[in-house]
Amino acid sequence: MSRPEILFPLFADLETLEGVGPKTAQHMGGLAITTPRDLLFTLPHTGIDRALRDSIQDVVLPATITVKIKVGAHTPARGRGGAYRIHVEDAETSFQLVFFHGRSDYLNKVLPTGAERVVSGRVELFDGIANMVHPDHILPVEEAGDIPAYEPVYPLTGGVTQKTMFKATRAALTRMPAFDEWIDPNQIASAKWPGFADAMTQVHAPKGQADLAATSLARTRLAYDELLAHQITLALARASERKMPGQVTQGTGWLQAKVRADLPYAATGAQDRAIAQIAADMARPTRMNRLLQGDVGAGKTLVAFMALLIAVEAGGQGVMMAPTEILARQHLEGLQPLAESAGVVLEILTGRDKGSERRAKLAALARGDIQILVGTHAVFQDDVVFKDLRIGIVDEQHRFGVRQRLALGKKGAGSDVLVMTATPIPRSLALAQYGDMDVSILDEKPPGRKPIKTALISTDRMNEVITRLRAVMDEGRQCYWVCPLVEESEAVDLTAAEERFKRLRAELGEGRVGLVHGQMPPAEKDAAMARFQAGETGVLVATTVIEVGVNIPNATIMVIERAETFGLAQLHQLRGRVGRGDAASTCLLMYQSPLSETGQKRLEVLRATEDGFQIAETDLQMRGFGDLIGTAQSGVPRFRIADLDRQAGLMAIAQSDARKALADDPDLSSPRGAAIRVLLWLMRQDEAIRLISVG
Structure with a gap:
């Protein structure tokens, strides 16, 4: 397919526009303008009122004014770098036009003494005399209509002036079919x-x-x-x-019923709804491509396991992928009791599996003896072959690109894909980023989860906090201590974490405090996490490496130092690391005073609600779309005109309009x-x- 002819004029070279030469065209590249079409999509950001006035007399200066004048005497510059001045009069008063490096032959031609002209420019007072320095426009009276009454102001780049942009956009507008x-x-x-x-x-x-x-x-x-x-x-x-041809995977429901019978609680309405949506997708002959969005603690594990069981009930296999070894092992722990209820074979495959043990697992997988596999990206290796893979579940979307989703699809002919994310995403952002996927949302908490108490406390009260930790540890409970994020460098983060670690170790006792940070070799990090998981250390000092998925039911206190430096969504994720057991939990947001107004507001939102979706929407309103997505989530398009901060509602209308247009x-x-x-x-x-x- 080639570009339709109707668009040729808009996609021609810029130099085909009047007043745009090769040099200007090259400069416009700095604004990402390469065709007349791009000029049209570069909108003015403000405007200047250039309506014609009778006089500058009653205008509050400085101001931009358009006025009809009679040209008086010229006073050429004295010496180098002086100003060339021209005395002029409007209907009520007089003022000066000022030109630096003004050439008298040119100025006498453009502004001959005794002539009438219309001038437009910024008027300011110098030593009590009104001056218009370098007018933007000087025109004969009959051409005054060429000055727009309200002049649009465009974004500029080196080598491109307002005049050039104005003329070029007018020329581009004439090309519009x-x-x-x-x-x-x-x-x-x-x-x-x-x-x-x-x-x-x-x-x-x-x-x-x-x-x-x-x-x-x-x-x-x-x-x-x-x-x-x-x-x-x-x-x-x-x-x-x-x-793309998928597989029809219909469960019998009997394994799911066994698991439900063993659950100590009933599934929430949101969980039942998501399971039904997934089951309906899997039963279709087309491939499922669904996003499961669940807030911290909303029970995604159960929904994911039911999806895996549908595959097993239909005689196939399922795989669940996690971005790290620690998380893969946690999924294994979370799924193990459910697998025992159902009586299915569950195994794990990570980079740790070597030699004969790995070969035995691969053989069992190829025979279909392993019904559900949990793994890291080791699952993508070529020698990993399933007998009949029906569904792949990917945890934490932004760590897995579209490429990996496709690689997963290749492991099973047309296997269904379910992506899980624990990050509540505002609706407009979800539509921009995952608009090609169907979305299921878990927005209810399972019964019995205790609310987490959130408190704001100034860093001046650190001693009190440490005393509190000591008491909690004496009761056999554990705590996280998250160190501030210093943007400048990881080295600075590191010293902050190490300093805090030393101080807590000195106050709470050798061997009771562990440390994990981004610079550690993975094996050391795993070992420190494992010691904390086993309850050998009482406090874990960490940079944000703990935010995703870590599950330690015995941890009941989360201290976040310099909480005002973190994003709201990130704070919400970190808070969700406690409150996973049966004891009451607390999250202490430590801030450095004085807090800015927005800092205060953000932390208050967190104290007021545990609803991740509400928090994400507030975050979007406060920080704006660009900040929220950052560079990491570059899956989101950049729009030239649409502003997702303010026009989130339009995205939803566009999605339903687009889907309906294609359905029809x-x-x-x-x-x-x-x-x-x-x-x-x-x-x-x-x-x-x-x-x-x-x-």
Whole structure:
């Protein structure tokens, strides 16, 4: 498929635009502008009021003013670097035009004494005299209409001026073809949005501040176009993944019933709902691609195990993958009692398995004797062969890329994939990042989980905290102590952790305090964790390496030092490491005073609620989308117009619109389908275009 002809003018070279030469075109690359289309999608961020006034007389200076003047006497500069001044009069008063390095032959031609002109520029007072230094515009009166009453101000880069951007965007606007509408007509009507060309013209010719707001109808419409193109791409990816032949896996329910009968509690409504959604997906002939989002302690393990049992009931196998050895072993511990209830064979495979032991496990796996395997990425190695893999469950999405999801799919012909994440993700972010997946959410806590008491305490009271730890340890309980994150360098983090470790060891006793940090060799880290897990050490001093998945029911206190330096979601994750046993637990957020207002607000949110989804939404509102995703989660697209902080709701509408459009017209062959294809080309969604041509 090649780019539709209607778009040729917008994707031509920049130099085909009037006033853009090779040099300017090269400079515009600094703003990621390489075609007229990119110019159109580079919107003005503010504007300048240049409406014509009678006089500068009553204006509060400094200000930008457009005024008609009569040119008076010229006073050329005295000496080098002096200013060339021209006395001018408007309808009510007089002022000066000032030029540095002004050439008199040029200025006499442009501003001849006695002539009338319209000038526009910034007027300031110097020694009581009003000066307009280097006017932005100097025009004969009959051409005054060329100055926009409200001038849009564009982002700039070296070698590109406002004048250049203004002229270039005007030229690009003349290239805009008449597009057929790609948005659902009902959506356009109910939102009262203008058509694409009108919207584009309006955003580049704002009449005032209101037109520059993200909430203006024209800007909202263009933001929606971007989000719709993104969601169509994800919907096509989802559709093409669904075209891949899967396997029909239908459970009998008898193993699941055995496990439920042995549970000391009933599953929550959210767990039952998720299990039913997964069972329905697995029974379809297409592949499952589902995200299971559960807050800390919402009971993802049970849901995952039921999914694995459906595979076993149908005569197949299941695998559960964790990013690290420690977490894989924890999954094994968590699943073991459930596997015993069901009477199924559960094994673990990690990088530790060597030689004959590994060969024996691989042989059992290939024969189908191992029904459920728990493993690390060692499972991806070529010699790991399943007899009949039906489902792969991946823990902690952001540690596993799409590539690994696909590699997992190759292990079993069309095996289903379930991705679990313990990080509650705000809805808008989830739609941007995982829009191709179906989502199940666990938003209820299983009964019997004790709430965690959260307290804010200043670092000045560290001695009290240490005394409290001593008392808790004397009762046989354990504590985590998380050290602050110092962004500058890991070396600084390290000294902070080591200092804290030494002080606690001195106060609480040799051998009672352990240490783990990111710089340690993995074997040492595992050993320190194992000692803590076994209860040999009472306090574990750590950098944030403990945030994901560690399960120590005996740990009842979590101290987070300099809590104000952490993200909300991260604090919530860390807090979830305690409160896993039957004793009451506490999380102490230690802050350095004075706390900033936002710091205070963030920590208060944490004290007020244990609902991870609410916390994630607050985090998104307070820190904004860009900060929240950081560089690590680069799966999220960058939009030129859409602002996900403020337009999260639009993303949800775009997703349902995209899915419906493809359900009604899978090949995009209807008139609206053809318009959507043009939109995908316009938005540079090459991925999507490839999917259509393959499909």
